[in-house]
Amino acid sequence: MNISLPRLSRRQFLIGAATSSGGFLLGIPAISLAGQDGDAVADNQLGFFVQIEPDGRVILGSNQPEIGQGVRTALPMLIAEELDIDWQQVQVRPMPLGIIKTTDGFTWKYGPQGVGGSTAVRTNWQSMREVGATARQMLIQAAARHWQVEEALCSTKPGQVHCLSLSRQLDYGKLAPLAAALPVPAQAPALKKPADYRIIGTGKKVIDARDIVTGQAKYGLDTKVEGMKYAVMARSPYLDGKLLKFDASQALKVPGVQKVVKIEGPNPGEPYTVLAEGVAVIADSTWAAMQGRKKLKLEWSKGPFAAESTESFKTHLHKLLESEGQIVRSDGNVPQSMAEAGHTLTARYFVPFVSHAPLEPQNCFAHVQGNRVDIIVPTQMPAGASRAAAAATGVDREHIHIRFPRIGGGFGRRLSVDYVFEACLISKQSCLPVQLVWSREDDIRHDFYRPSGLHELQAAWDDKGQVSAWRHRLASASKYYRRPNLPEDEYWKAELYPDDFPANLVANLQMEYHSAKSGMPRGSWRAPAHCVNAFVIQSFLHELAHKSEQDPLALQLALLGDYQDIPYANHGGPVYNPGRQAAVLKKVAEAIDYAKPRGKGIGVGLASHFTFGGYAAHAMEVAVSDSGELEIKRIVAAIDCGLAVNPAGVEAQVQGGTLDGLSTALNLQITVKDGQVVQSNFHDYPLMKIAQVPADFEVHIIPFGDEPAGVGEIPLPSAAPALTNAIFNACGVRIRDLPIRDQLRKALA
Numbered sequence: 001m002n003i004s005l006p007r008l009s010r011r012q013f014l015i016g017a018a019t020s021s022g023g024f025l026l027g028i029p030a031i032s033l034a035g036q037d038g039d040a041v042a043d044n045q046l047g048f049f050v051q052i053e054p055d056g057r058v059i060l061g062s063n064q065p066e067i068g069q070g071v072r073t074a075l076p077m078l079i080a081e082e083l084d085i086d087w088q089q090v091q092v093r094p095m096p097l098g099i100i101k102t103t104d105g106f107t108w109k110y111g112p113q114g115v116g117g118s119t120a121v122r123t124n125w126q127s128m129r130e131v132g133a134t135a136r137q138m139l140i141q142a143a144a145r146h147w148q149v150e151e152a153l154c155s156t157k158p159g160q161v162h163c164l165s166l167s168r169q170l171d172y173g174k175l176a177p178l179a180a181a182l183p184v185p186a187q188a189p190a191l192k193k194p195a196d197y198r199i200i201g202t203g204k205k206v207i208d209a210r211d212i213v214t215g216q217a218k219y220g221l222d223t224k225v226e227g228m229k230y231a232v233m234a235r236s237p238y239l240d241g242k243l244l245k246f247d248a249s250q251a252l253k254v255p256g257v258q259k260v261v262k263i264e265g266p267n268p269g270e271p272y273t274v275l276a277e278g279v280a281v282i283a284d285s286t287w288a289a290m291q292g293r294k295k296l297k298l299e300w301s302k303g304p305f306a307a308e309s310t311e312s313f314k315t316h317l318h319k320l321l322e323s324e325g326q327i328v329r330s331d332g333n334v335p336q337s338m339a340e341a342g343h344t345l346t347a348r349y350f351v352p353f354v355s356h357a358p359l360e361p362q363n364c365f366a367h368v369q370g371n372r373v374d375i376i377v378p379t380q381m382p383a384g385a386s387r388a389a390a391a392a393t394g395v396d397r398e399h400i401h402i403r404f405p406r407i408g409g410g411f412g413r414r415l416s417v418d419y420v421f422e423a424c425l426i427s428k429q430s431c432l433p434v435q436l437v438w439s440r441e442d443d444i445r446h447d448f449y450r451p452s453g454l455h456e457l458q459a460a461w462d463d464k465g466q467v468s469a470w471r472h473r474l475a476s477a478s479k480y481y482r483r484p485n486l487p488e489d490e491y492w493k494a495e496l497y498p499d500d501f502p503a504n505l506v507a508n509l510q511m512e513y514h515s516a517k518s519g520m521p522r523g524s525w526r527a528p529a530h531c532v533n534a535f536v537i538q539s540f541l542h543e544l545a546h547k548s549e550q551d552p553l554a555l556q557l558a559l560l561g562d563y564q565d566i567p568y569a570n571h572g573g574p575v576y577n578p579g580r581q582a583a584v585l586k587k588v589a590e591a592i593d594y595a596k597p598r599g600k601g602i603g604v605g606l607a608s609h610f611t612f613g614g615y616a617a618h619a620m621e622v623a624v625s626d627s628g629e630l631e632i633k634r635i636v637a638a639i640d641c642g643l644a645v646n647p648a649g650v651e652a653q654v655q656g657g658t659l660d661g662l663s664t665a666l667n668l669q670i671t672v673k674d675g676q677v678v679q680s681n682f683h684d685y686p687l688m689k690i691a692q693v694p695a696d697f698e699v700h701i702i703p704f705g706d707e708p709a710g711v712g713e714i715p716l717p718s719a720a721p722a723l724t725n726a727i728f729n730a731c732g733v734r735i736r737d738l739p740i741r742d743q744l745r746k747a748l749a
Helices: 071-083 120-147 172-180 211-214 286-294 310-318 332-342 383-391 417-428 440-445 488-494 530-547 551-559 580-591 647-667 717-731 743-747
Strands: 017-019 024-033 041-052 059-060 088-096 099-102 104-106 152-159 160-163 168-169 229-235 241-248 257-263 280-284 298-299 324-330 343-351 363-369 372-376 400-403 435-436 453-461 465-478 508-515 602-611 612-626 630-640 697-701
Touching: 024 120, 041 071, 041 120, 041 172, 059 071, 071 372, 071 400, 099 400, 099 417, 104 488, 120 152, 120 160, 120 168, 120 172, 120 229, 160 400, 168 172, 229 286, 229 440, 241 280, 257 417, 257 580, 280 343, 280 417, 298 488, 310 453, 310 465, 332 453, 332 465, 332 508, 332 530, 343 530, 363 417, 363 551, 372 383, 372 417, 383 417, 417 435, 453 530, 488 508, 488 612, 530 551, 530 602, 530 647, 530 717, 551 602, 580 602, 580 612, 580 697, 602 717, 612 717, 630 717, 647 697, 647 717, 717 743
Parallel strands: 059 088, 229 435, 372 400, 465 508, 630 697
Antiparallel strands: 017 024, 024 041, 041 059, 099 104, 152 160, 160 168, 229 280, 241 298, 257 280, 324 508, 343 453, 363 372, 363 435, 453 465, 602 612, 612 630
16 A cells, blocks of 8 residues: 555554543554654554443444444454453444554554455454453553552453452453553563453344444435535546536526536546546535536547447457467466367356445545545545545645545445545535535446456366366456556456466466456456456356266365365465365255255256455255246355354355345346446346345354454355356256346246
């Protein structure tokens, strides 16, 4: 993220202080200047993680954005475990963005803040437990001094320090004023052993579940600030189109409309700041702004991609695969192995552009005032929002204040901060506090879409069914398109992960990439390339088993083999263990009774994948009627995420990720015609309906080791291929193009 991190000693990392009511705070000091010896120098600002009040209230800080993945519950659980407090006593308070200017640049005040890549729990696993353990140690020190005994004679039970030799105990609330006066220990206390956990590993409800279901939870769209105005934008409907001229006279006559301002977009090929050029209408209400937008008279250039369509893009992809591309991994001698093999299979798979479509559309409150900017925004990357605000306004980041409420869905869309840039430009030009609101149509037609691509897989095997060679060729519109200072010959890195299965398990393996041209904006979409590569690889493996007259489960297990650590250089490493992937695959096969014969039109499909440090597998049972009607009858999912900090949260994420994967595979695609996105709302971008979800849906959590891995994106990739493999087993129709939609009805008509 290009943030300079000065060196911090432990004493400077954690600091204790008193609350205004005489309680105890433990947190991270702000850092103002770098000392001559290179260490950072702390001032007296404090970002707390633990707050204990004299009345016994315990408030824990949560520094990460909550996008529905449960991090606002899981991270405080880590602190509470080591603090030794009853979970029922805990309140959780979200923190704002905390960055501090140093002589070397900016660094974190509350530790890194940002969620993406299923990293939030894993990266905070050690530090959050140390915060809780340090607070507990200071409470023990306070009690020992109060009783004038050795610290070793004191221990804790939930919410209390005990001294067995004196048969006395004190509540944390009573000790809080005493602990606040103590120095923070220079060394981190010993952490609990897993056998002693009371909170970690137990299922906990989402900390603010009641607020959510009663409508009390506050999202970005709930922002209300005195004097705030509302803005909506009319953006170019054409990819990289430009505003030739506009007339706002009628818009300004709409009651409530205050101002109309133009927002310039990037030139074709330049890095994105905002997504598209447009005109913002500012009004006293969102409704008035939208009515004013309807009255704008706009004339657009059609831009350089006016001829782009979904069909022309598909033709482009197929043509690319007729030539040789960029070889990004080559093991052994694939051409020779293919030529000498007794059997080969080649198949192509297409995946479309898809939109994120979070329930809460993009929105951002911004107030630009001279040398200060205040922002309230649902974002996965608060620091990115800070950088965008600085670039849009020219205000130094130390004077930009970011708050991020609970987010109504992210899925990678809110890693981008184009809507923050827009809101800051609107506020700066209008000199007003403004909340920019996107409509559903804005959100679907202006997105950083999941890349579309055409995959060609080829495999060779001998008479014994052993795979001797594997080739994966991909032509796609990379998500790295228009990334600053990134040459096109590196675009493949976002689309192919060279250490993914079956790399290192097949002696002769080759990966090849073709960079496709498209004007569609692209970005990270839940599990990025894994969500499509798993569909392709697991589908092809199923085809390969059928063609070579092998059982798909047996073939995959033979390829995976036993437990071993294989170096893995991509995100989620540093190792990949095929034995762990085999274990989740075996679990779902056993749970669904994979070998049991099924009747006519009934099929079971399996798939597994390794994503961002975690392993998941799905088994699905489906029914396909003679007319092509599809029913998903049963879902079994298994996940190995290391140590499950909150099993209830893990189960919920597996369920949600599975349904997201199925919804996308069944129905979702973004198409283009004449350089414009066709879809506009849920009537032509139909999400999966609850009636399509079977009641028989079980989740198995497979523990491994003493540390957590990611969860948020892990359960999604293997859902789609498990479904399509089940469809083939039910009716013999092979799905190679997504979404499925009416392919079954057409094939079986």
